[in-house]
């Protein structure tokens with residue numbers, strides 16, 4: 292056992308320092324199966340003090356550290372490179388809910404708590420924690436913070452940055468920043484908290500957080516609505532917003548090709564419409580109102596949509612079970628894509644009004660280079676966030692598609708650039724997009740980011756190869 296491993300085992304106990312390939316297997320590949328790395332060890336600290344000790348030891352040994360939560364990153368952010376030098380620091384043992392303040396509407400948690408557990412704990416206290424995404428059964432609050440997760444309720448509640456009041460962070464040298472305030476207003480200096488949120492493990496290891504809680508909605512109304520295309524969906528979004536205001540909680544768009552893929556791969560997905568439409572939106576309202584009143588509001592908005600020729604067909608959930616069945620369709624998409632095979636995935640955002648035109652232009656542009664390519668498009672329309680995925684032509688050799696995929700990504704991202712959009716709306720940069728950063732970010736932005744990175748991690752040990760491209764020699 293080398294000195295570093297021996298020192299780590301001395302602090303954490305041998306059972307929490309995994310060195311065999313077998314023990315490391317679940318930690319060294321990403322959820323999509325796109326990246327496979329290697330680790331000198333996987334360590335599982337059980338407290339903030341343990342994390343601080345690990346960081347001090349790794350700093351002394353100049354060992355790179357890859358923080359990891361639920362390992363559900365879609366940009367390879369939690370997977371080490373293949374050098375075998377890195378220590379994977381798994382936060383999963385830091386999984387206590389430290390405090391719930393139902394009067395102050397806050398919950399204080401360890402970073403390794405799984406998102407679903409925070410949702411349940413909030414519900415049990417008569418409150419609501421709104422972050423919701425397909426990986427909520429395994430992603431952790433620390434990963435949600437480090438990736439500034441979005442999900443399906445951003446429309447009403449914002450991303451993780453808007454849901455967070457305080458943070459506890461262990462720095463690269465082992466010092467602990469206790470920023471665990473529950474204050475809604477605190478104007479005493481730079482917004483350090485917001486700097487660490489979205490930093491993807493490259494500026495510090497998040498070990499705790501104070502999150503906002505909300506009133507638990509008593510009523511929900513959900514509809515699965517067939518529309519002609521993204522343009523009709525956007526017009527319907529405006530109608531629903533006019534009629535329902537901030538009762539609108541989710542507005543999830545899917546193309547007909549996306550629906551067909553889900554129905555092909557997800558056995559228990561049942562389409563509540565007469566036929567697979569050209570496109571569809573899943574709409575959810577929630578509020579303190581009584582349910583029939585809320586449903587009437589949704590019905591009135593849809594009637595207006597039908598009147599305006601926007602809505603082709605619609606099913607309104609009569610109970611929670613039916614609403615769940617609607618969501619089973621939407622949440623099946625990631626699984627369906629993985630089962631269909633390697634897609635060129637794009638998680639892009641742009642001004643909401645530009646989305647319909649973007650889809651039409653991008654579809655035509657990629658088809659010029661790859662005639663049979665299959666766009667599978669879905670996403671959080673109200674946030675201007677589309678998941679624009681490309682599958683090979685039916686029967687196309689995956690290797691041939693992989694060879695043209697970088698060109699397809701360049702085309703898609705160039706169209707995003709023309710609309711002053713972003714090449715990563717919610718999944719982060721990770722290792723997937725790191726090489727594109729010099730192409731897509733202004734030199735001054737990159738320079739400031741490098742200076743911040745150098746300030747907080749001068750030895751470059753935190754999550755190397757992720758988010759930050761190699762410093763451009765100036």
Ligand code: FAD
Nearest residue numbers: 360361362363364368425431433434435437441442492497
């Ligand atoms: P990990 O994957 O373990 O790590 C993610 C990043 O954060 C890595 O860079 C890692 O180094 C860093 N990190 C992890 N923990 C810490 C910590 N404590 N301190 C510092 N850095 C840390 N994302 C969305 O935004 N919206 C969605 O709708 C969405 N849907 C998804 C659906 C599915 C089926 C899947 C598989 C993923 C989805 N994701 C989505 C992506 C992913 O779930 C989120 O990015 C999530 O926030 C990652 O959490 P995690 O705990 O798995 O983090």
Ligand code: MLT
Nearest residue numbers: 425442624625638670678
């Ligand atoms: C989603 O919205 O389902 C996620 O971001 C996952 C994905 O893009 O596949």
Ligand code: ZN
Nearest residue numbers: 442671678717
């Ligand atoms: Zn998403």
